[in-house]
Amino acid sequence: MTIRNRLIWLFVGLVAFILLVVLTTAFLLQHDYSQREFRQRLRDRAEVAAYIFLEKDELRSSIFQEFQKRYQRTLTEEIIQIYDTKGEVRFVREDARLEVPPAVLARIVEGHEEYFTDGSRQAVGIFYRDNQGSFVVVAGAENLYGQARLRYLATILASLFVLSLLLIYGVGRVFAGRALAPIAAINDQMERITAHDLHLRVAEGLSNQGKDELSRLAHTFNRLLDRLEGSFEAQRAFVRYASHELRTPLAASIGEAQLALTREREPAAYRAALHDMLADLTQLNTLLNHLLELAQADVYLPEHDACIRVDELLAEACAAVEPAQRPRLQVHTGRLPAEPEQLELTGNRTLLIRALTNLLENALKYSAPQPVQVALAYAPGEVQLRIRDEGIGIAEADLPQVFEPFFRAANARPVAGHGVGLALARKIIEQHGGQLHLSSQLGRGTTALVQLPTA
Secondary structure (H helix, E strand, O other): OHHHHHHHHHHHHHHHHHHHHHHHHHHHHHHHHHHHHHHHHHHHHHHHHHHHHOHHHHHHHHHHHHHHHHOOOOOOOOEEEEEEEOOOOOOOOOOOOOOOOOOHHHHHOOOOOEEEEEEEEEEEEEEEEEEEEEEEEEEOOOOOHHHHHHHHHHHHHHHHHHHHHHHHHHHHHHHHHHHHHHHHHHHHHHHOOOOOOOOOOOOOOOOOOOOHHHHHOOOOOOOHHHHHHHHHHHHHHHHHHHHHHHHHHHHHHHHHHHHHHHOOOOOOHHHHHHHHHHHHHHHHHHHOOOHHHHHHHOOOOEEEOEEEHHHHHHHHHHHHOOOOOOEEEEEEOOOOOOOHHHHHHOHHHHHHHHHHHHHHHHHHHHOOOOOEEEEEEOOOEEEEEEEEEEOOOOOOOOHHHHHOOOOHHHHOOOOOOOHHHHHHHHHHHHHHHOEEEEEEEEEOEEEEEEEEEEO
């Protein structure tokens, strides 16, 4: 069942329940009022009958005529019975009688006003005192008029209920259609967006109600499209750059092999060709390792090593640098906490060492032969690692793109590299809840600031 139909039936069901409660309450109130009205009329008939039969000898003719006139307006199937205190029937019609239960008669004699039923008749009994003695007056009749009125009212209410349901159903369809029209429009727009049309966006003002839930849904979906478009573009760029970088050493290796096989050569020439091929294959192997590490950094790794100390990570990263370059690293520690446990964090040790090693190798590679300053500091809740070199620097226009895989600034192209190290380091650091900031001036060096949250 569609959302529209569910909304319609839910709306109809709720309104039908409320309407049924209201109409039933109105009917019950009318029924109660009809019962009380008829009982009052019965009581009036009983009092009039007492005056007629018991007070006739004491009333003036004018008063008696008034009571007699009132009494002539009888009720349907009316029966009047009068009992004395001994329970003997007095002044009763011979063609009809009311069956008064003895318990009811006894309570009336005690002075209570009692209402009871005898078949289809409703009756009332009252205790009446006269100069001739005390009597029980019972009046009974059928409430045909009241029952007919209630049946008529029930018919009207049932008809109104059915007609109201039909009207509510029609209004509900219109209401649900208008309410869900923006969702249908958003759905149609979503269906037109494919992997080749990620630049398209969903209109955010279709509901014409300002920033409501539908506008927020459209805005959230557009943000998702922004992220997907960015990811697809990064993937396309990754494939484009990777294919280019992979093709270069492979083509060079194939060319060296073909050149070596064109004719017979001296052993020294073969050794030179193999040496060049080895250099190209080593470059290819390094690139493949970078690609694998970059792909691994994109995958969330739930297995984390507990209690990794940042100073130990830095020491291992420095040890992973080529031995010839280690003397250029100048490590300084700022104000560290008194408890070594405050330098601990949780994460993947191998990936974190890879990220720090990439940053150190980049600083050493682009600032040779200048030294590289490495500073470790502690702040409440995080550790900061600052790597400062005095190398070639990065142009301001290139700085926003240096974290894209395979991007290399114009002044960095003469230096061997693939443009993967910074992108890989940033992914690893962000995966561990940290941040990597880069600041640089062309020709004056670069500073990398790593901020990692502690455990």
